[in-house]
Amino acid sequence: MGDLFSAVLDVGTTESAYTAAARFAVVLAFAAVGEWVAERAGTLNISVEAMILAGAFGAALGYHATGSVVLGLVGGMLAGGAVASVQAQMSHRLTADQFVVGLTLNILVLGIVGFLDSEWKLSTRTASIVEVPFLVDIPLVGPALFGQPWPFYLIYLITPLFAWLVLRTRWGLEVRSVGENPQAADVSGIDVNRRRRQSIYLGGLSAGLGGGYLLLGQVGRFDPGIVAGRGFIALVAVIFGGWTLRGAIFGCLLFGSVLSFRLTLPGLGYDLNNEMLSSLPSLVTIAAMALFAHAVRQPEALARPFIRGLK
Amino acid sequence: MSLAVGSGRGTGGRVVEVVTIYVVCGMAALVFSGLIVEAVGSDWTDVGKALLNGSVLKPGRWGGTIGVTIPLAMVAIGTIISTKANLVNIGQEGQLLVGAATATYVGSRISAPGPIVVVLILLAGVLGGALWSGIAGGLRYWRKVPEVLTTLLLVAVASNLVGYGLKNPWLLLDPEAKLGNRNMVSRQLPLDTRMPRITLWGNEISISAFLAVALILLVGWMLSRTIWGFRLTVVGQNRRVATRFGISESAHGMIAMFASGGFAGLAGAFMLTGGDFANYRLVPGFSVNIGWVGLLVALVANNRAMAVIPMAFVFASLRTGSGFLASTGIERRVTDVVQGLIVLALLLPPAIMFIRERRRALASARSRV
Amino acid sequence: MGPPAAICARLLSKSYGAVAACDAVDIELHSGEIHGILGENGAGKSTLMKMLIGLVVPDSGTILVDGSPVQISDPVVAASLGIGMVHQHFSLVEALSVWENVALGDSGRLDRTAVRGAVGEMGERYGLHVDPDARVADLPVGLRQRVEILKCLRREPAILIFDEPTSVLTPEESDELFGSLRNVVEQEGRSVALVSHKLTEMLGVTDRVTIMRNGRVVERCLTAETDAGALARAMVGRDVRLRSGSRPSARASAEESPSTDTRPAPVLEFRGVTVAESRGFVELDDLSLVLRAGEILGVAGVEGNGQRVIADLLSGLRSQTSGDVLVSGEVIDVGRLGATIRAGVAVIPEDRHDSGIVLGMTVAENLMLADPAAIADRGVIDRAAMGEMARGLIERFAIMCTGPNAPMWTLSGGNQQRVVLAREITASPKVLVAAQPTRGLDVGAIEYMTDQLRQVASTGVGILLISSELDEILELADRIVVLYRGEMTGEMSRSEATREKIGRLMGGDLT
16 A cells, blocks of 8 residues: 555656546547547447547558648548448447447458458658747656647647537537437437437547547557557546546546556556556546436436437 | 328338448449459459358358357347447447357266257357346346446456456366467367258258347337337336336346347357357457457348348358459458448438438428529 | 418327327417317327427327428427417426526527516516426425416417317416416407316317317307307216215215214224425325215315325325224234235225326336236236136226227226226235325216216225315215325215305315
8 A cells, every 4th residue: 555655646746647548638639628528428438449449540541641630540530430321320320239330340440440450551740849938847747748749738728619519509508418318309300310410520520539549649550559549548548537627638538547557667666556557547437437327317308319200 | 200291202202212222332332442452453343242152152151150149140140139228339249259258168077968068058158148238237227337438448347358268267167278389279179069950952051040030020029019119118208208208218228238148149159059159169369359240241231120131141252252362362450441431331321311411401491492 | 260370280189009189180289278178088189289389299280380381300390380289298307496497498598687578577467477497396386387478378379279278276276377378368369278088178268169079179159159068068978966065975864964873884984194295395294084885075175285195095105194994993014015005905006197097118017016916826917817807808898999009198098997996906915095086087987986886885885085086085985084285174975065165175274
């Protein structure tokens, strides 16, 4: 116990630990903000894992073809959007089960990119680091939040953008209503499945951007195992955050920190239980749900398909 | 979903339509797979031949395919039970792993006559899987935590748990494995604690195949013909009616949850003792997606017990067939692509028919304007 | 010639399987009129309206709006054509606020201030006041309906459809609603379609009535030229006994002067039963009552005053906070699973879809729910016995369906209710709880139900008749208790009861 305490203290005063945590958390956050929109509309979108992976591959392809990080990121978004369009069309136009489609996509996309990756050799590199003047000098967290590769800063843009979209616009009101009571939304003249599809597209674009960032901002070289469950953790973060955007971002930061410990702790001379740390996001979320299940309300129609006339 | 008859079409026409849609979707999946293969400069006929040869055609191959079919079918039949109770269990991959781990633990600790150990291994697998799904079930009924989330989350925990066990000799690690090489394997099951294998027309199959078929028939019969199955359906469809008639929602739901995890765990135990996977040892990544794919089998079988066996066989064929792809110079992963496309193709027809039904109604209304 | 038709349907048909819900229906709704659509359950009124609003796609037929043919494929199209509907089961999103719900379905930029202002303004104009910032989940039923109407009116519909709007309202609320409707029609020239099975509403509110039976229009008339008897005859196709305050039962009058010795034994007793909700709200307050064998005890009261809790208690769906429930003199723990059903309590629930039937299962399976063991051998269902049992009950209770294996959802509401009745009566209960047993039923089905209840009582079953319809209570009950805010405000025999007296007690006036 004492060990753990001093480990946490050590980590808490090490600048590089914050940087590592932020790098981990931001990929989760890109995926989580999109996943949040999809879940508010009623889709428990487990293909987010595939969307990130497709995003990373799309970014690799885009960069390889053009040599531009911007176009690489666009490629990532398009690839994420492509996965999203299959998920959206299958589950919210053709009324196929959303989990089956999601599971299938996770396997399918892994197969496709793994296959293509082994056939095409893509050369990529990481984007350059851009430091935000003054802010980067904040002790401890400065470099973590303001001394990162430039695509990192896109998260500061899309998080408030998505919040505004969902919570302030008519589109967002409709998205929330289809996630809560699709029957009511339907008779109010809202195209329920269309809103759900759109929310998934948005999720795909943002997860794809996350994948693109993961590749071009951090890893630098594509590998089919690059995502390593980050999509699931992002999904968990949304649940952990009680379906609020603030909570989801907090979840990403928390889980990002915990998972980055796996990298930071050995460097500080601690022997750690890697499996325990890896399980922590899931365990913490299960515990949180068990303890606060009554206080937190999930979107009423989450994971329930909408077919007119069937309840 | 109501399929209103009365648009002037006979049943025969409908059957033709359904079959056509399935065939067209299946062909589309194959064509799309073929295109991907062609895109990287390989020949799709070679790939197709290799897949068929590897799964059923070449001597001795279909035995191996049956070996993969067994755990897939077990996972799927368990899934059907929980679905009947309106529970969404998507954590079979984890339940299978935990079942395999408990089975390994029992198998490497207990010294008794071989057949007894085999039975104990299978029971341990069932218990392990049931325990893992039972956590999700318990949280569902006592803390109202949606089981779809917990089952999913527990997959990651299970895989970490097994990873931990395989690092520690007091749990699962084979004490004789070379630690320097970070060889994370369990002790190999002794010869007499393995599931007997028999040879049929040049194919070796584990006798767990017969056990699996018997279990599937039993579950199918229980769901459709017994009071228990009836009550489970009532619980799944209207829990207030169930409560009103003294049918315990939590008791039936828990049993369904235990059963579904238990079958996944049994799948793990079959994989361990059967010899078609990992050579009678537990290794990291032992589950090789059988849990996920088994779940897909249940869903494309549309939750009919009898459809589980053929569906599981088709999916197993892809896996075993991929073993022959090396000769074609194409990446094994292409079978994941084919598999994914086939699932999507099988999901399409019911959806397409639903849409056509609606279109047809609209069109016939329009035609009389 | 009346005003021009705002909407006009020609030969509209819709079938579900072999059942024609609507069969070549013609209807015209005119501007500036309230048009009543009267019919039994399953007569096709709801289906007809759903076709006009785009929730159901017709198999054939034409719809003309302002004289030109249109294709109403979904509610969006209907809204763009100026057709709006206020639904029987509300179409509000509970998690959202009132103004958000009202704004839902509009187009253009979401302007909170403007929508809130509009809610207030319309509230003034139509007398439909409601707090725009309240969360719908926190509102009582009457207010929710107001939100629903505001939402609909905000889109300035030319045609406004109401589907059984008063089934959840108090009489006062109903009067207010119809007052607002008159405003809408007369001042703004809109057209209103009022779907209902209540004859008094048809006569009191509408300008014109269309009567449907078995999916067809059987009669059209001007309200001023008809009367209750004619409407009822057209609706059921034969003469029916209209309800009145008089009570023909000779059996019950003998019980009006009971002597303690000859009174039958109590089959159900409540002793100081209190049910408090988790937030502390008392739903049932120290209720004591006695129901004897062969007796019909009416529980009167405006809905939402504790009736539902009584039915839920006796269904084993809730348990009391304090007090005792006794069946045949023995205390039973209603919260224990299956305790009430074992003790011999049968229930016809107020909402059959909620706790009465399983829509996705077959008629036979729904019938066997009460006692599956009877047609099973050591846990294995005997298919032949099951079919035989079901066919017997289908015949005896004249349930209209294609057979024992017909899925429950293919039956009309009235026939679903017959399935419930058949199952509950044949379970040979000691106590039968009938909660709003005739709600949503047509005159013919109501008559059938009341006859059945009388007959069951005559075999010695105690019946607890929970109803918010005073006429029903006065017609059937031997004794009456009145509930107000979970408390019993009065108890009397039928002979002591007058409408006025009960009405006062229902309103909490205890002087």
